[in-house]
Amino acid sequence: HVHLIILTRVDPPLNLSALRVKDQVIHIQSEELHFNYDESAEFLRRNINTDLDEDTINDLYQKTEGWIAGLQLAALSLRNRKGPVALPFNEENRFIINYLMEQIYSQLSDSLRGFLLRTAILNRFTGELTEVVTGCKGSSEFLDVLRRENLFLIPLDQRGNWYRYHNLFSYFLKKRLAVELPDEIQALHYRAAQWYRAQGLLHESFDHAVLSGNQEIINELAEAYVEELWDAGEHALLLRRLSQIPERIMAENVKLRLYLALLKMDAGEVDAELVKIVFSESDHDYSDKERGMLETIRAAYGNLTQKAEIIEKHATSAIKLFKTTSPMWQSNAICILGRTYFLSGNLLEAEKYFKIAYEEAQEKGMKVIAFQAAFHLADTLRTQGRFGEAKALCHEQIRQIENHEGQPVQYLGNFYSILGEIACEENHLHRALMNGVKGVMMAEQRNNNLQLCITYKKLLNTYYTLKDVEKVKTILSKLRYLQQHSFLPSWLKSPLRVAQAFLYMMEDREEEAINQLQPPEILKAKDLTVTNEDIRELLFLARLYLRLRKPEQAAPILEKLKDFLAKNHRWNAYLNCLVNRAICSHQFGNEFEAEAILNEALILGKQKGYCRTFLDADYLLYPILSKMSFKKNIYDYAVAILEAMEIELSFSACSPKTVQLIDPLSPRELEILKLLPSRLSYPEIAEKLYISYSTVRTHVKNIYMKLNAHTRLEAVNIARARRLLQ
Template sequence: MKRAANKNNTGTRPKPLVSTKLRPPSNRGTLIERPQLIETLRETLSRKLALVYGPAGFGKTTLATQWHAQLREAGTSVAWLAVDSSDNDLNRFLGYLVEAVRSAEPDMGEGLRDVIEASPGSAVDFVIDTLVNDLSLHDADFVLFLDDWHLVTESRVHETLQMLLSRSPPNLHVVVASRTRTGIPLARLRVQNELVEIDAARLRFDFEESRTYLTSVKSLDLRPEDLVALWRSTEGWAAALQLASLSLRESGDHERILQWTSGASNDIGEYLAENVVDNLPADQVSFMLKTSVLDRLCGDLCAAVTGKKDSTARLEALEKQEMFLLPMDEERQWFRYHHLFARFLHRRLQKQMPDKIKDLHLAAAEWFSSRGHTADAVKHALLAEETSEAVALVERDAMNLVEHSHMSTLLNLVSQLPRTALFDRPRLQMAIAWATCLTHRRQESMEALWHVERLAEAAPPQQKALLLDEAKCVRACNSVYADQITGVEQLVKPVLSQVDKFSPWAVAVAANIRAYCYIRASDYGKVAPLMLSARAYQDRVEGVFAAVYGRCFDGIAAQSAGRLGAAREMFSGAMDVAIRTAGRQSHAARLAGALLGQLLYEENDLARAERLLSDSRVLGFEGGVVDFYTATYLSSSRLMLLKGDAEEALAILQEGEDTGRALSLDRLRVAVACERVRVKLTGGDVRGAEQILAEVDTRQQPTDSDEVRVYIATAKARLLCARGTAGLAVGILRAQIAAATRRGQKLQELVMRILLSVALDLDGEAAEAERALLDTVDEAVPLGLIRSLLDEGPPLITILERARDHCRKHGADAGEGVRFSATAQRLLMISRHPAHGVRGQSGSRTRVAELTARETEVLRLLEQGRSNKEIARALAIGVETVKWYLKNIFVKLGVSTRAQAVTESRRQNLFSAPA
């Protein structure tokens, strides 16, 4: 086993999926048709759930497989997931659930596995909601099969299935095959008439089915009274009937078997299994016993475990002999024993070869390890009671998993290992420190670093230095995630001064952290050169996060310095990298999408901004550094306010408050609190705004950052204007403008100048307000600042209109160089025409202008009741393109279903205007 742990395959991406779990068993033998049960299952197409339950060997899987085949032949979208005990890990179950759906419809659930891996424990709601939304766009039935559900005992996994059932669209139907009814909301589904049940009594073969099975399928020549005796003794238990047929075929003692008609079903099964096995050649029995330690079998794996080079032929022979060996794929590469028979074989193995079991598991562990199946290798190493080897396997692949953002897989593997076995593994502890840091588990990360630093003290000098310096880098990352910057740059300095000694991952992260320190210090000019030099390391990391973060930080610096065009290029580049490497719905894409969405909102590209910001809100507690959170929550809130939905705007800000409190991010909490002040004032609630700001002032500390002071000063200025003391606000804003100019914060300077114009006007300085605003507009709009102007609403528009009228009336005599430029005129025009897909301040929507010509065509066909395929044929486009158009239409109309889209289009009378 030492060889497995030492194999150098860390450069290969781990293979966390077992594809055979996503396919039903492949039966090429003759099966008993069960038309009455199939007809019962057909009722599921008008229900949410079909539950097929009964003891082992009653044909649950066979029945489900038969109906799966019929549905598939009829063209219905069908997904299969054979759960096992490993699926008690919630993240693993979610990952397989997503891939099961995608195996039937590849366009669904894109990037969700990356979200699950990067956000262990917090992705459930988003994953289920995304699957439900994708399924609702599927214009046909979708049937999901969950086999062996009884193997799942974890309550969180049960709750996930219940969530899926409670939120499922009408076209989703779930079929569960299980030995129990645990974890399913049966009472509620019965009351809702959404449940179909097939229990053990209905699964039992009746006499005619038993006779057909034994005489026609198994070709046994039995007297009528013998048939009756077998049927009664087995009680129609399918597995026992199969064992009986094998016993009668292999044994010469037919009379003894036929006369043995008493006892419980389990006793009959044990007796018949022994009769079957005892009549096989000893070499064949030995092969079956040794391979019973495996959950799934292929020729190469069995050869490694048993030493038999002809294992593939042996498996084929066992299948032909009907030795309860079930093919798991159509190519018949993988097999498994029937659960009932596997348990029997394993019990006999424990009795006859107890001294062989450890070696069998070790051989299996080595085989899986050499092929990158770390989870399977670890499982068998632990079953062999070789804990140190299991730890070595996890340690070998740990950083590879971190770099690929497979945090969930790594932490799940670690959770299977005894904690004490991890204490002397510095590289594994380092990987744990990275994984827990990047998932905002600071305390666990610091505990792992404590072990790293403890172990480093006993290491050779060179190794000690490398361990301690990388540990400093993790500490720096923890501090940045906690929004604590003091001293951080010094922590990453050792890595950046010795880049050739560290992995590309460590160098890339260290460079990103230094760039972030520059951003927080307003040293924006240093960021781009640093990121350019670090790009080679970022792009050498196998995963995507380092490259995405680097480009995002480059964009934040550019945006803060007022270079919005450069920022857009960087954010878009980060999105492109994330989508190309991890998928459009990946965690990395959502991080980049938060910043790009914020910028698109500022540029008044509201429909695109809303899609990106809606996705980024799913990040929850795994939303990166504070800047990503503020981009998401503040811009999403402003979108809702722009739609006229102040209640939803405040709800979004409450999400931000909850996140800030949970992660102890004071800067985020202050940002969302001050934005709540803005929302309250927009609604005229001055008293509510005062209360919020008073609470913020109470929390403020002398050591608070410049950003915190800016948030509070801005909120105070708005409140002073609302109270009628705008003169005081003017003083505050002038001081903030001077500070922003001094720090090189061009974006902040322009935003403050906009608010200053409003405050001056409210203070009676109309002429100065006009001059200040026109100067700001001419500078801000070409950069892309549009919403920061328009979101000030009627007070700002009034100043603009007055300045326009004044300039029209007096022309060159307007005085002091005041002129109403084309830029200012453009801004006024934009203010009169709400952007695509968003409600204006009054709550009204634009009409056909919201939709492109092709979207309008799709909507017209949708109103006619056309399916996606019919729409695709009518417009000569692909079905996937139709789905893409529908998603856009849903966003623009603010709906989530096809029926709602039609209703909303009629309400708005969209089709009265030409397409």
């Protein structure tokens, strides 16, 4: 018996079908000779002297697609490299270029080379498409040649209709095309664009149209294609597509310019040049719809910069212009107008406009506008303390997006972030962290700066509650990076200040934290108008004053805010204000007033479902809460808050269970204790009190022992909780 082994790129002149039936042949085809991922990893590790990490192996596998010769060339290229080899092997590697040129390309006929070069512009193709692009009938027969000779042709379906070239071979061909037939490239793309458009494949048609540089076909496609992507919520993709269009074409197409400007606003990619263009754009020859689009963009800029007067002026104008021309854009303008009222603190009016935009968009099937409006509506409901309604709306939007294909996903992270904020206030901290992190991860995947800012800001609130200093530092670092490398909305400046102040506070550097925040001059205006972020910052400033036992500084801030917050139904901030006012009255020595204010806060907290607003006041609030006699209508709720606070304090340095010292502090120890919150070192304390350094150390050890503390910070916190620093 003779066993014949034939190695060939071309099927031999044998009756393979008959031999298969008789089980007299084993036919191993090229696809069976490709390594899978595990085989590729094993091959590379055996043939390269350097340890490769998983990312590098995966990159090599994706580029070579398991092609063994390609992996061998990669191994040859990397074998003698020293040090890290993070992704050093690419399509321009000389081993790959030389191999494909000498072993494959130079061996082909001129006609086949011409076919390969002209079809290299296609990411996928059919026989019919190759004939259109090459301009030669019958050229699709070359596909049969490539298939028979196993020349890097990869089928994309079972019927053999669609194909593509191997990644490395495709890149090689494109480089050769640029060298050998540079004058034909735009014409090839134009033919491809025409064919794809005829098949209704707008994505690929638009790609090739842009690369063709043909203004006529770009303008023809833009009308339908741009609105299709906008309606589908594919804003990131649309922004990339429009950014690829030559400037000369953009300059002559009003609608494309307007879409590009709005997309950049939406993505937070705003620079001085864009703002200049938006506000200097002449609209004298625009249609009503185009004027409305321009007004909407100007209103969107007002939203980013927190200028309510700009939003109101331009959004109102846009609504009128869109009344008969575009219901989709009208709903968008109504939603932006809602932001005017949200920024100015009028939540009832904001809710009304967000609800109108949401319901209109839902009725007319405008998914993007519906999700935009739903997000703002849910955030407004959360701010009003209407947690049940906000959660129901968020869950409904998440269900719609996750259960149906073709839904815009860029707002998914925002809805999870709102759920995270609500869960945090309800003291479901694990759920809060899970939803908040999920929201951030989704925003990071979308690579949208504005969505990142929203989700980072909302996650910060959970990290404040958890007192997770390292996580706050991480997010603050990311936000500052965004601030340096792109445009950030004006409303983010306040959260950045608060985050830095929080870090100072956690180091017991309250004075520096206060200096980090904006002074409360904003409250001196006769007609008080403060944004949501201003309110957060002012309430945090008041809390810092209370930590320093300076109620005289906190009281004016809280008095000015309380009526404004109640009038505008900002119940989350109003409750925070009540808690701070109760602490303030307590520090003034007015216990009756402190308990009355705290009783009002507990009634509101029970009604709305708040929890963390009380718990986050911990040792400042505990002396009032622990002595109160709760009324029947809030008894269970108040006791639950008190018990939760005692549990949290028992795990911190400020345990309420050890109010009385076993061994009282001496006058000298009290004197030293009151200097510990300062930044004075122990030698400096010794110098200040005219005693020796060793004496200070002895007293500090005694203080630690009597307070059951292990560090200076713990001693200070315990002393504050027991009011020893007064």
